[in-house]
Amino acid sequence: MRSEALEQFVVEEAGVGAPRGASWSRVDEGQGANRVWRVRWGPGSSVIVKRCGPGRAFVQERRAATRWAPAVADASRGLGHARVLAASQALRCLVFVDAGRGEEQVALSPAAFACAGRYLARLHALPVDERDPVPLVEALARREARWLEGAPELRAVASSLGPGALADADWGPRVPCHRDFQPDNWLWDGRTLTVVDFEHARPDARALDLAKLWTRLDGDVDARANAAFWSAYLGPEPCSPSFLAQLRAGLVLHGLASVAWGRSHDDEAFVAEGERAVALARSGREPPNPRAGTPLASL
Secondary structure: OOOHHHHHHHHHHEEEEEEEOOEEOOOOOOOOOOOEEEEEEOOOEEEEEOOOOOOOOHHHHHHHHHHHHHHHHEHHHOEOOOOOEEEOOOOOEEEEEHHHHHOOOOOOOOOHHHHHHHHHHHHHHOOOOOOOOOOOOHHHHHHHHHHHHHOHHHHHHOOOOOOOOOOOOOOOOOOEEEOOHHHHHEEEOOOEEEEEEOOEEEOOOOOHHHHHHHHHHHOOOOHHHHHHHHHHHHHHOOOOOOOOOOOOHHHHHHHHHHHHHHHHHHOOOHHHHHHHHHHHHHHOOOOHHHHHOOOOHHH
């Protein structure tokens, strides 16, 4: 719900015309605690206004949108970002340059997936500007325990890869993660990919970003687009055994989280996604070999 204080903030901080002269239209999907509007005033003038829900969403969105996304952006490589014009912690609100959110997008091509691979590789390579006192492996173990509470039948899923598969995985260091990196949060104009919705973003295991996306890509996009993403993310080198172990463990954790959340919220789509993630982990398959994919120069 938008308030007079929110409208006034947008008028004063983002350069929007008189309050009564601006039109507000919702462009979010109406789910969750976040709300997103396109505010138009005058011909060709608009901004995107996002009001984050309670908790860490605003702080995480502001950090990623103002620090991480600009550092990843590279117009020469097709990587854009939606610049932040103004932000208010009191209102949990950010005002962005309008990058076309909520409008009809150009269909995602293999070139878009190649840009997504480059984007995520650059994001994961950024330095982490804060230190978490809880070691990553301990934090992930706590998440696993939380998801298993009250759902003992999921323990078979957690142990399906063998004893210690999650606890003993070499997760690597924490890196900047989007934590909802999938096509619903990509804006593609045929040349440039802009990533949005960073309210979940924080330093985490890179395998969790990749596991969620691989679950979505597997079977849902053509093989050429799938290979384009992995070729761009991984580069010319084949997957190392330690990286494959990270991915496999990430798939199981993503599966646990999705099944647990889906069951507690009666959301069959989440349960189904979790089951797909676990099945993908059990299959032992590798991401499409980048050396066998289409050369990026031809995409």
